Amino acid sequence: MARNTASGEASSGVSSSTTVAEGGDVPSGLWRSLARWSLFLLPVAGLLALAMLVAGLVERDAVEEGELRARERLSLYRETVLRELEKFRYLPHVLARDPRAAAVIEDPAMMLASSRFLKDMAATTGADALYVMNEEGLTVAASNYDSLGSFVGRNYSFRPYFSAALDDELGQFYAVGATTGKPGFFFARATPPGEGPRGVFVVKVDLAGLQQSWRDAGETVFLTDRNGVIFLGTRPDWLYSSLEPLSDMVVAAIRSNRQYGGVPLPSLQDGPADAEVLSLDGEAWRQGQLKVGVLGWTVHYLTPEARLHAGRDIVWLAAVALVLLYALVFLLLRSRALGRATRRLQRHAADLRGLNRRLSAEIEERRRVERELRETQAGLARASRLAAVGEMSAAVAHELNQPLAALGMFVSGARLFEERGDGEGLRENLDEIDALRHRMATLTQELKRFARPGESRIENVDLRECLKTSAKLLRPRVEETGTSLALHLPGEAVVASTAPLRLEQVLVNLLRNAVDACQAAPSPRVEGRLGRKDGFAVIRISDNGLGVPEDLRDRIFEPFFSTKPASGGLGLGLAISARIVEDLGGTLTIGTGENGGACFVLHVPLEAEQRQAVPEARAEECGET
Incomplete structure (x- = not known):
C-alpha cells in the first residue's frame, strides 16, 4: 500500500512538472531567449551596416584618388618619353647634310675620318650610337668603329627604319640591337635627293636611363608597342611579354625584322589587354593607359588593387574589433547571469535527485512484478499445452482403435494364408500390417512432438x-x-x-x-x-x-x-x-x-x-x- 502511495506521488510530481514545462516555462523561456539575442544582435547589425557604408565610401574615394593619380602620372611619363626622344629627332637630319659624315658614302676611304666625327658627335649629344649606311644597307661608318661590337661592315637593310628613310621619311623604330643585343630607339634620315649617292644616317638612343628613373620612383609603369608587347618598364621580368596572347601573324612579323631577337614573347594573362583590372603574376592591378603618339606606343600605369582596398579593410577590421569587444562585454554580463541561474538549478537538481531515487525504486519494483508476471504466463502456457496434449491424446486413441482392430483381422488372415501355403496372400497381409504400423507410428510421433513445441x-x-x-x-x-x-x-x-x-x-x-x-x-x-x-x-x-x-x-x-x-x-x-x-x-x-x-x-x-x-x-x- 505504501508503494502504491509513493508511486502515485512520484507519478503526480512528474505529470505536474511536465504540464508546467509544456504549458508555461518552455514558451516563455523561449521568448525571453529570443528577446535577449535580439537585443544583442541589433547593435551588431547596426554596426556592420555602418561599417559597410563607410567601407564603401572609403573604397570609392580610394579608387577615384587612384584614377586621378594615374592620369597625372601617365601624362608625366608620356611627356618624359617624348622629351627624351625629341632631343635626338633632328640629329640624323643634321648628319645627312654634314660633309664630314656624308663624305664616306661617296669615298669609302673616308671611313676612319667619318667614324671619328660620328664618335665625337655621339659624345657631345649623348646618343648611344651614330652610324651611316649606304644604299644597300651596309654600314660604312659608325661611332663605335673602334669597339668590339662595331657596326662597320654590318648590313641592317632588314630594319624598317632603313626602308622608311630611303622613302624620304623619318625612320623610327625601337628594337634590340642585332649586333650588341642592347635595346634602343632608332632615328633614321636619308641624304637629300639629288645630292650624290644615297645614304642613311641613323641615331640610336639608349632609353635605359629613362627606365631606371621610373624604377627609382617606386611605381609600376611600362610601355607597350602597337602589338601590346612590353619593351620598356619598371618590371624586368615582364619585358618582351604581351598583355594578351599574340596571333601567329604578329609573331611572324616581329620575327622578320628581328625587333626583339629570339625571345618567346609569352603572354602575362589570358584576358584583354585594355581591361580595367589586370591579373598579373597572381595579383590584381587597376590599369590606367595613355597613347604616347609614337609608333602606336601606349604607356601603362598600374595600381595594386590591394592598395585601393586597404582603407576598406581597415574599416572592416575596426568594425570587427568593436563587435568582438561588444560580444566580450555581453558574454561577461551573460556569464554572471548564468552563474546565478546555475546556483538556482543546483538547488532544483538536489530536489530532482531525491525524486529520481524514489522513481528508481518504483521502477525496480515494477520490473520485479513484470518478471513474476512473465514467469506466471510461461507456467500457464505450459499448462495450456498440456491440456491440448490431453485432447490430442484422446484423438490419437480414437485414431488407433480402428488400425488395431484391422491389425487383428490382418494377423488372423496371415495365419490362415500360412496354413494354406498362400504366399501371395500372406505378403499382401504383411504389407497392410506394415502400412498400419507406419500410420500408428506417425500418430504417436505427432503426439510426442506436439508436447515438445520447442523442437519445431x-x-x-x-x-x-x-x-x-x-x-x-x-x-x-x-x-x-x-x-x-x-x-x-x-x-x-x-x-x-x-x-x-x-x-x-x-x-x-x-x-x-x-x-x-x-x-x-x-x-x-x-x-x-x-x-x-x-x-x-x-x-x-x-x-x-x-x-x-x-x-x-x-x-x-x-x-x-x-x-x-x-x-x-x-x-x-x-x-x-x-x-x-x-x-x-x-x-x-x-x-x-x-x-x-x-x-x-x-x-x-x-x-x-x-x-x-x-x-x-x-x-x-x-x-x-
Whole structure:
C-alpha cells in the first residue's frame, strides 16, 4: 500500500512538472531567449551596416584618388618619353647634310675620318650610337668603329627604319640591337635627293636611363608597342611579354625584322589587354593607359588593387574589433547571469535527485512484478499445452482403435494364408500390417512432438495438411458435441514458411474455441477456409455462434480475458495463439463471419516462390476489425 502511495506521488510530481514545462516555462523561456539575442544582435547589425557604408565610401574615394593619380602620372611619363626622344629627332637630319659624315658614302676611304666625327658627335649629344649606311644597307661608318661590337661592315637593310628613310621619311623604330643585343630607339634620315649617292644616317638612343628613373620612383609603369608587347618598364621580368596572347601573324612579323631577337614573347594573362583590372603574376592591378603618339606606343600605369582596398579593410577590421569587444562585454554580463541561474538549478537538481531515487525504486519494483508476471504466463502456457496434449491424446486413441482392430483381422488372415501355403496372400497381409504400423507410428510421433513445441523448426509446409491434422486431433470433441466441421481447401498446395507443430497448436485452439462457441446454436457448425492473398496464406475459422461483441474485441487477445463461463478456461488460449502467430511473422485478427458468429483470420507468410504466383484459390472475405 505504501508503494502504491509513493508511486502515485512520484507519478503526480512528474505529470505536474511536465504540464508546467509544456504549458508555461518552455514558451516563455523561449521568448525571453529570443528577446535577449535580439537585443544583442541589433547593435551588431547596426554596426556592420555602418561599417559597410563607410567601407564603401572609403573604397570609392580610394579608387577615384587612384584614377586621378594615374592620369597625372601617365601624362608625366608620356611627356618624359617624348622629351627624351625629341632631343635626338633632328640629329640624323643634321648628319645627312654634314660633309664630314656624308663624305664616306661617296669615298669609302673616308671611313676612319667619318667614324671619328660620328664618335665625337655621339659624345657631345649623348646618343648611344651614330652610324651611316649606304644604299644597300651596309654600314660604312659608325661611332663605335673602334669597339668590339662595331657596326662597320654590318648590313641592317632588314630594319624598317632603313626602308622608311630611303622613302624620304623619318625612320623610327625601337628594337634590340642585332649586333650588341642592347635595346634602343632608332632615328633614321636619308641624304637629300639629288645630292650624290644615297645614304642613311641613323641615331640610336639608349632609353635605359629613362627606365631606371621610373624604377627609382617606386611605381609600376611600362610601355607597350602597337602589338601590346612590353619593351620598356619598371618590371624586368615582364619585358618582351604581351598583355594578351599574340596571333601567329604578329609573331611572324616581329620575327622578320628581328625587333626583339629570339625571345618567346609569352603572354602575362589570358584576358584583354585594355581591361580595367589586370591579373598579373597572381595579383590584381587597376590599369590606367595613355597613347604616347609614337609608333602606336601606349604607356601603362598600374595600381595594386590591394592598395585601393586597404582603407576598406581597415574599416572592416575596426568594425570587427568593436563587435568582438561588444560580444566580450555581453558574454561577461551573460556569464554572471548564468552563474546565478546555475546556483538556482543546483538547488532544483538536489530536489530532482531525491525524486529520481524514489522513481528508481518504483521502477525496480515494477520490473520485479513484470518478471513474476512473465514467469506466471510461461507456467500457464505450459499448462495450456498440456491440456491440448490431453485432447490430442484422446484423438490419437480414437485414431488407433480402428488400425488395431484391422491389425487383428490382418494377423488372423496371415495365419490362415500360412496354413494354406498362400504366399501371395500372406505378403499382401504383411504389407497392410506394415502400412498400419507406419500410420500408428506417425500418430504417436505427432503426439510426442506436439508436447515438445520447442523442437519445431521453420520449414515449407502445405497448410492443407496442417488443417487436416488439426481437424483429426479435434475429432473426439466434434463427435461428442455433434458439431458439423467443414474444411474448404483449394485444389493446389498452399505452401507456407512456418513451424508446422506451433501452427497446428494455434489451429487446434481456434477450432476448439469455435466448437465451444456454437453449442447454443440449433445446428452448431464450424468452417475452416484456406486461401492466398498478397503474399500470405489466409486461414479463416468461423462458427455460427453468438460472436464476440464489438466492445470486447479489443480485449479478446489479452491474457486471462475470456467470454466463457468461469469454469470454461483461464483465458490464455487466444493470448498464447496471438503470440505464436506474431513469432511466426503473421497476424491473428477477429471479425464477424457470414453466419453471424465469430471469424478468426490467420495470416501466415507464403513460401517465396508462391508469393510471386497468382493465387487460383482465395478464402472468402469476412469483416475484420
